[in-house]
Amino acid sequence: MRRFRLALAQINTTVGDLEGNSAKILDYIYRARQLRADLVAFPELAITGYPPEDLLFKPSFIRDNRRKLDEIIGHCQGITAVIGFVDAQGDIHNAAAVAHNGRLVGTYHKMFLPNYGVFDEDRYFKAGSSCPVFVINGVSVGVNICEDIWYATGPTTLQRELGAEVIININASPYHAGKRGFREKMLATRANDNELFVAYVNLVGGQDELVFDGGSMVFNEKGDLLTLGKQFEEDMVLADLDADDVFRYRLHDSRPRKDRSPFGEGVVTSQRIVVSQQPSSLDKALLAQDKMKPLDYEAEVYSALVLGTRDYVRKNGFQKVLIGLSGGIDSSFTAMVAVDALGKENVVGVTMPSRFSSEESISDSKWLASNLGIPCWVIPIEDPFVGFLEALKEPFKGTQPNVAEENVQARVRGDILMALSNKFGWLVLTTGNKSEMATGYCTLYGDMAGGFAVIKDVPKTLVYRLSAYRNQQAGKELIPRTVMEKEPTAELRPNQKDTDSLPPYPVLDPILQAYVEEDKSWDEIVSMGFDEATVKRVIRMVDTNEYKRRQAPPGVKITPRAFGRDRRLPIVNRYRGW
């Protein structure tokens, strides 16, 4: 028996906070040593936070990150630590340091650099070309980084050939709904194909539009999931392995193996680095393996929204947030997320009735606020609205009221929220959903005004579903039934309904998903069973509203393709596709 205790330090780092991130790393190293772990692993780029983006172009940033690594290495005694950092060797590399007893025993450079979706790693990093395997307390350990393990052949294959029995794969893998299942399947396959333990440690926390969901995992050589860490929370995930399991499994596995390097001959170098041949002391008691039950779909998405909101607000140094409450489902849901993220004492609701607002809008806003335990300020917009009509009387002479006057109201509300924000130092959360962002059914500088757009990647139909989930989970109506059941309206003119401008949401949302997230063409979408005129109208709305989205605040990505860095469409764009 060659027992090996792994500790996966699933920490919440902050981009650029070299000091804070390093302090946290030291703390977890200390705790892992207390737990008698042989090795503690940290997420990808743990020292800098992920993604550091163009901070990577600052030589001082690279230098400071290296200094912090050296400090940490100095404190790394009686344990081996795997730490994500930026290595400068001529070019810069997305790297993992392997530290042991105050010494840097080796460095791995990420070989597969993602440059799609939200990722721009080719912009910054040079790919690695070396696959070391470390012998740690008598066990052979290969280290690689995130994307490296998503390919069937890659560093893991080479490290297995060099004798690796355990792979430590360090990650900063952004969340979208359903991704955890993919990861689990892929990692199980990778572990079993290579007949070794795979330990996957993921970052946790929000960074601008991204949420990293944690959920670190350890698999055995048969591809069984041994351990699953918490999702959306910091965690120290522990696993006791017996490396002899790998030896036995390989002896008895009769599947033919055709190992071959995925890289050109001589392109990649490999070496075994002996850190310590001395086996791990066996007197420590075996730990129970933690195996959290994965969250259901709604709980997962909801947790992502809560964590993304909390971290954006807190990491930007804000204490409180402001939300304009309209009495509709979107603002109600946003307020509920905010309360779950920040506590009710840090959320202020503001309802801003106009001459077109119904009584129910105000009473529903108050009811919601009371359910959530937050204040609901009432600030009527009539005075500034009349002021604008007065100021615009001359230039608007002879015109009919239209979207111009409607938008003035939305902008007055935006201005009031921003004035309160400027006065009290609270961040404004906007309340627009993905269906609105996609179609441009929102007012630039009006309801789009604010610092963070909590549900900008949540389609309207999913807002309902998540509201119902949270109400049910609470065992009472947080969002009032009247809010759940009323017909959506912007209330910017008498008797306005969303369906005056948009197809019903159960029709709209699948069209949007097909077009925005899956790049389907109009005829493919029509063949899914939708009306041709409707499909073309929706596509046209999406395309012509790129300019609005370009000026939208960031918000939490929860789908495979969010607006923002994830989807880069030109504003000037004459392509129609029919």
Place this chain on the structure above:
Amino acid sequence: MRRFRLALAQINTTVGDLEGNSAKILDYIYRARQLRADLVAFPELAITGYPPEDLLFKPSFIRDNRRKLDEIIGHCQGITAVIGFVDAQGDIHNAAAVAHNGRLVGTYHKMFLPNYGVFDEDRYFKAGSSCPVFVINGVSVGVNICEDIWYATGPTTLQRELGAEVIININASPYHAGKRGFREKMLATRANDNELFVAYVNLVGGQDELVFDGGSMVFNEKGDLLTLGKQFEEDMVLADLDADDVFRYRLHDSRPRKDRSPFGEGVVTSQRIVVSQQPSSLDKALLAQDKMKPLDYEAEVYSALVLGTRDYVRKNGFQKVLIGLSGGIDSSFTAMVAVDALGKENVVGVTMPSRFSSEESISDSKWLASNLGIPCWVIPIEDPFVGFLEALKEPFKGTQPNVAEENVQARVRGDILMALSNKFGWLVLTTGNKSEMATGYCTLYGDMAGGFAVIKDVPKTLVYRLSAYRNQQAGKELIPRTVMEKEPTAELRPNQKDTDSLPPYPVLDPILQAYVEEDKSWDEIVSMGFDEATVKRVIRMVDTNEYKRRQAPPGVKITPRAFGRDRRLPIVNRYRGW
């Protein structure tokens, strides 16, 4: 003598306008044939426009672009055409088609894909691995694309080894001040090092934040510039070459040559493709070579702003623009650019005095408008401002007037402009300069509200310089002297001056350039001779205002690093560097 007539079709394409771009390409092929050119070359991705960004993920877009290419090839008779398009061969390639007499005789795939600055080509394209040389009317021609020629060894080297006498390098090279000179030196070196003609054809026109400046060039084997096309305008650039010049030069050139492939052995394939051995008919009269004088610095930057503005407005389908005039230099300059871009009949000035506005602000706005021949509407903001103060009376009780009340005024102005925009369908141009965008000395949803930010990449000191240039060029005061000479103020409170919040611009701008464009650290900037406290204050302002810039409208890039896609900093960012 082996005479060869080149036509470089420096056209202004529109992203996504496959129909319009193709019609233009056909028109220029027709004109080039009338001019008896042997070969006509179009810019990079001429069929799709550049950069098509995530349109490239739509299979229908790739298919439609290919159909357009086939149509063009069918019409390509009696001439060889080199046409940028997207080639789908499993993966997609940034490609150049070589068409002759209705046939696609070959395709080149870009080998060096830029993935820095504003470029994301690794996100989309697979790099090419083949370097054909085409024999056209008895002359050997290598074709490659943009970035390919920026490296000392690359496809040009390989094509020269295969006998190329002429290189056609097709481009979509975005403008920044001073880049043209770099290009010219680099291309001259490339031509002379490889002892061949280099024909560089560049795109012209604005696309979102980018301006392509044209200025196509032809060099002979000695590196002499033979021809320079127009800058910032469409042009058909012609050059008569004698391929025997190359033969003679190589015979007499005694410099040692060490040709070697920059690629691994066997990685790149090459072949000679004979299109036509028949020499060009010699009866055509030699053309005079056009050689435009390159524009001076101010003229160049000013032209970029004019073209970028015109194309953003027109390509988005707008006829008229609105500009808020404050009586200051920025709005005056923006209005002047707009008039030069769109004609005075398409520009409307609006001055929106407040209780803090000076008499001069209104009279200077009117004076400027009169100089430019545009209307100057006067819409006082007092009524809506009072409306806001009334609405906010209760929540603001017990607080002192501060930036909250100041920003309300800026936002009232933004709302008025947007209301006029919504009512009349005119685009709002914003007037903030780069110094303000960098430091956050601007109001989100206030003076930042609008569709296009003409001078967002122009530092304040350069705004003065360009204003003086344009006044001088006009031979009269377009921008009144009083505007040029007054001290900058936002006029949001009594006696406010920019220097209350910012260092003087002649100090601020070089610090910003060092920090934003050159990634210098605070101590490096201090060592340039600036005060430490000032430098740190400026850096802090730049870093903490990323959230504002993220919601800013696009504007013309004129420096080596603009805000926008060019500079990707996180909003959540705790790095300070000291």
